Amino acid sequence: MSRYFGLAAAALLSLAGTGGALAADLAVKAPRVVSGCAWCGFYVGGNAGYAWGRDSQSSVFDAPAPFLAVDTAAISASGSPRLKADGFTGGLQAGYNWQSGAVLFGAEADFNAFNLRGSNSGTFVFPSTLPGGAVGPPTAFYTATSSASSDWLFTARNRIGWASDNLLIYGTAGLAVANVKLNQSVVVLGGFTETASVSATQVGWTAGIGAEYMVTRDWSVKGEWLYVDLGKVSATGVLTPAFAGITYNTTAHLTANIARVGVNYHFGGPVVAKY
Template sequence: MKNLLAVGVAITLGFAWGTAASAQSREDWTGFSVGILGGALTTDDDQDEGLLFDRNLDGVYGDTVSTTTSSNAFAPGFCGGSAKGPVAANGCEYDKEGMEAAGRVGYDYQWGSFVVGAIGEISGSTAEDSVTGFSGTPASYTFKRNLQGVAAARLRLGYAAGPALIYGTGGYARGRIDNRFFSSNGVNAFTTTSDDEQDLDGWQAGGGVEYRLTPQLSVTGEYLYTSLDVDDDFVVRIGRGGAPATNPFILPPNTTGTDVIRSGDQFKTHGFRIGMAYRF
């Protein structure tokens, strides 16, 4: 889907550029507009991401979860994605491409061939970003973030060439994610000590071409990069449950349990979008 939409965006940009290059008249881009867009989202996965542990519950992460023989319980390692099974050798399934639908309002003002404008946008999304840790038991522990949507306020600067406006855009973004946790470990107890839903601040940047079909209607091909900062970690506490006292998560001196978070502190996406707008 991402490749298909990327081709669609490229065709739109190429068609608009070619038409604009041969056009003799210049459209007036000053005024308000409303529009809708849709497309594919891919997450910018960090393959170096893993899980971080707080064994003594002092709020500082980076401890090693050790077995009774003082070996690292998570020696099998981590992977960027959802576990295919409890054994690390089975690997992970990488995050699927998501979809996005957005509505926007904007205002542009034109000086000669240059156009400056402002955009307000709200989008809904199905993008996801996962990371998994594997213990030697064997067992898997997967954290997943689902992007529900983004509200953004951006500026854009463009160059009008015939019926086409070639532009760059960037600005503030605020997104909401839903956190999930899954484990093949059926012995320990798992509780969350923070909110499943979190609001994240960040930014967006990209560019595209808007092409005038009529004085009121236009089509758009656009690429947009989004980076959202995770300020509050989603924490899962692993307690004893039905595990024996020799379980690595509850070994003395702390027998209460172990807090776990994911190490990645950003949610990043690449968006390939096409859309239409009505200009007043």
Template sequence: MGTLRYAVITAFCCNGLAIAQASAQSAPAVDWSGFSVSALAGGGILTPETDAEGLDPSAYFSAASDLKQLKDAGSGSPTEWDWSASLQVGYSRQFGNIVLGVGATGDLLLWDEKRSSTQDWISLAGTEFTLKQRVEADWMVALRPRLGWAQDNWLVYVMAGPTLSRLKIETDYSDNVGTGAEGHSSDSETKLGYVIGIGGDYAIDKNWSVSAQYSYTDLGTVDTRTHVFNASQAANPGDIDSSVDLSSHMAMIGFTYRFDAF
């Protein structure tokens, strides 16, 4: 009887120890709850979808071929790499392996894209025009709720939220018709857009982690109108409408400090 009792107790203890060890192995090794601050740097591909066209009817751009040429010259989708840096503050709560959080971000942008097109006027042999466009943005702020999964020292998450930035578009036009024509316009708008993305953290210790993020941002459209004047054709001014639809793909890496949860 004593032997049987010993065997039962031993089996119970061993099974309990095995369950405890399995639970410890499956439980996240890091508590991601609490406030955090992150500093990241990187860059991405900026894609400004540009468009331009002469107003119809227009005394200066009177031929149908003129309107088509302006639209072709001002329409495009150049892609270039630009640098950026981000400061982020956030708060998270962990429920088992699930981590819910929200972050507020402020990004320093070095977005300055230019494109230029020079073409011979089809409607007037021996003349040409040049259309230049420039798109700029130097800051962006966003609110990013996120849903994550924690395992061992890892945290991976998805995020989405509203974003705000100030975009500027400039258009310059010139030609050598008669005494030559010139036009310049510049407009800026604070645009509300959206950001979606994914991210991951690897905990170095209780407070520090290495962080990486990818995000796609769409900031909408900015428009401007350029008035074209030629002294030799003063009675026939013209106008060009230009617009840009700005989006970006950004990748950043940096460090996060997590304050102790309370």
């Protein structure tokens, strides 16, 4: 009988050892829940940078006698400068990403302060009053001042990129909306002043490239360049005091480059179990 008790005890000890080893093995191979896509899901963040651009203006001044064609052409040319504009930009963005393999698809919108400013002013000669001109000396002068600006910018863009671990490189393009302000003033002979101004919300387009790096599971930093084309805006001049037959029309085309850096907080994508 003692012999059977000994054999039973040995069998139980063997099973206990086997069971412990099996339990330890199962513990090692227990599933680990991790994110299935580091870049997927919603994100929000902020950005700041520098904008520089050009406002190409085209003006036509037309007037009857006693104005001469050579003088009206000079005024038109003076009211058609190419203004250089620049300023600070910064604001907030939000978006959503999908990923298929290494290819990322996304949509992003941002709203930014867009302090783009540019101006030009000068004093010019009436060509007809130069020596040899139709009128001749004494030489007469006029002044022309032009300015363009914008205060805010909204974009809604698609993104497509290539993701490798923590690094994302992407291209982006879409809609751009901004306010555009244009002001011109030309002071001619006899105290006559021609003014033209407009403030409009312009709809255009934007495109650019960027790179983003995942610093932690939730936070990323990025650098981005965008080109913005806000289309053309027009204004009709008003002469003070009024003079019959004089017209003044101007058109401006504002474009800009934006270089900015930003930070995003990611809410995360789907989760899966890995072994």
